[in-house]
Amino acid sequence: MMAGSRVDLYAAIRRDARTGMSNRALQRKHGVGYRTVAAALESAWPKARKPPPKRGSRLDPYRDVIDGWLRDDLDAPRKQRHTAKRIFDRLLDEHEATGVVSYGMVRDYVATRRREIRIEAGREPANTFIPQEHLPGREAEVDFGEVAIRLRGELVTCALFSLRLSYSGKAVHRISSSAGQEAFFEGHAHAFNVLGGVPTGKIRYDNLKAAVASVIGFSRQRVEADRWTAFRSHYGIEAFYCQPGIQGAHEKGGVEGQIGWFRRNHLVPVPEVDSLAELNALIDVWDIHDDSRRIGSRAHTVGEHFSTEEPLLAPLPTEPFETGRWFTPRVDRYAQIAVRMNKYSVPARMVGRQVRVLLHASNLVVFDGKTEIARHERLMTKGGTRVDLDHYLEVLLRKPGAPPGATALEQARAAGRFTPVHDSWWAAACKAHGDAEGTRALIEVLMLHRHLPHDQVVAGLAAALNAGALTADAVALEARKHDNSTEEAVIEISGEPLASQEAPAVRSLTERRLRAHLPADDRPLPSVEKYDQLLASRRENPNKGAAP
Incomplete structure (x- = not known):
């Protein structure tokens, strides 16, 4: 076996173990010890330092210039078009690329890009497609597509993951904020769980950065990302990489067409949702409904074909694969952490840790040891900041002048967590107690959200504002009254049901006990007869104990 990374070694050991080889045979074949074999069989991911991220090419700043010259060649005489050598010389002379790019870099880029530009302009002859037959349970195709959704009123672009079985056409979809490696892995894991197994043959991919670290020449050989190698080994996936460019898209035309069909039939008009989780729940329902459709001129539906294919899929692994990626950032003085060029808030007590x-x-998800301390929705753009007002409340108590211009407060307003009722109560409290004390009272009210539902606290604020009660204790009392008055939809008295809206609000513990049919308190009332006897004896001897 050729020298490779430790992940490749683990993958080879696990593959041979699936064929029934014993531990001793695995040790002899791969030249490793018992501990290495045991570790490989226990987990597909070795405990090793991750490699540094791959840097960009030095040719990147000049790609648009080269593409422009190649497009000009479309209308130039055949014998007067740019060669790779001529393009290299012009870069050195006209764009000061001396010592930056090499001839080999330019030659490899032009060899691929020239044909792509001709295809894009319609100058290449039409390709002839060969019909294919796919065996049930063996092949699948995977790809990402871009979709636009309206998330909390804002139009954003997301990534649509699709895994499609080649025989039945059964497809599973998943929307995420990006097409990164985490979304790539989560899409696979979700699809395999829905399908109930893994294709036993090959799964077709293009050259996604989540899986492919680099393409070797013009062949189908690829240098895979280590985490992708471990993921494939965990699920037993056999990957087939398509050719780069338009030709490669034709090799997995099933999933390419599936993404377009799904986008046109389910995402038009643009869906409006409050979260990606809500949209993915809708997508799961749409995928089930799509089982009843027929593809092309097929005699059977997708669901009927899948019923034949499902028993032939390979079983799922017994243990899940962690699709997320771990980071260990340090909290800055603004109580924020930097992850993938974005910043997220954590509780202020974590500053410096x-x-x-x-x-x-x-x-x-942010952890302090094993304790979860924060959870955020991932930002979709780079250079953004997402903060939670609750993380700064203890600091704002000591700095009551900071809230009016705080970023956390503005984001809470935009998200609807800080309502106009909060603003009205805050203004009234500042007018009654002064700006500093009124703001501190507001911070105490905001702390109630940690223990009470949001709607309940807002109702308490409104009731306290109407009553002129401008303290946090009054808001807490009104919030709990609101909870008591709406906690039961239907109550039953003397065996007859009575709607809660017809019954008066519960205002005392005794009344609530009666409504809940708790046993009555039949203990006797306290008596003071013995104390009366003492008073009577004192009246009979008024001078007893007096001084002579």
Whole structure:
């Protein structure tokens, strides 16, 4: 076996173990010890330092210039078009690329890009497609597509993951905030769980950065990302990489067409949702309904074909694979952490400390040791900041002048967590107690959200504002009254049901006990007869104990 990374070694050991080889045979074949074999069989991911991220090419700043010259060649005489050598010389002379790019870099780029530009302009002859037959349970195709959704009123672009079985056409979809490696893994894991197994043959991919670290020449050989190698080994996936460019898209035309069909039939008009989780729940329902459709001129539906294919899929692994990626950032003085060029808030008490972050496709979870301390929806753009007002409340108590211009307060307003009722009560409290004390009272009210539902606290604020009660204790009391008056939809008295809206609000513990049919308190009332006897004896001897 050729020398490779430790992940490749683990993958080879696990593959041979599936064929029934014993541990001793695995040790002899791969030249490793018992501990290495045991570790490989226990987990597909070795405990090793992650490699540094791949840097960009030095040719990147000149790609648009080269593309422009190649497009000009479309209308130039055949014998007067740019060669790779001529393009290289012009870069050195006209764009000061001396010592930056090499001839080999330019030659490899032009060899691929020239044909792509001719295809894009319609100058290449039409390709002839060969009909294919796919065996049930063996092949699948995977790809990402862009979709636009309206998330909390804002139009954003997301990534639509699709895994399609080639035989039945059964497809599973998943939307995430990006097409990164986390979304790539989560899409696979979700699809395999829905399908109930893994294709036993090959799954077709293009050259996604989540899976492919680099393409070797013009062949189908690829240098895979280590985490992708471990993921494939965990599920037993056999990957087939398509050719780069338009030709590669034709090799997995099923999933390419499936994404377009799904986008046109389910995402038009643009869906409006409050979260990606809500949209993915709708997508799961749409995928089930799509089982009843027929593809092309097929005699059977997708669901009928899948019923034949499902028993032939390979079983799922017994243990899940962690699709998220761990980071260990340090909390800065603004109580924020930097993850993937974005910043997220954590509780202010964590300033200066190092935390653990598990990054998923659409959210991230922050841990202090094993305790979860924050959870955020993942930002979709770079250079953004997402903060939670609750993380800064203890600091704002000591700095009552900070809230009016705080970023956390503005984001809470935009998200609807800080309502106009909060603003009205805050203004009234500042007018009654002064700006500093009124703001401190507001912060105490905001702390109630940690223990009471949001709607309940807002109702308490409104009731306290109408009553002129401008203290946090009054808001807490009104919020709990609101909870007591609406906690039961239907109550029953003397065996007859009575709607709660017809019954008066519960205002005392005794009344609430009666409505809940708790046993009555039949203990006797306290008596003071013995004390009366003492008073009577004192009246009979008024001078007893007096001084002579």
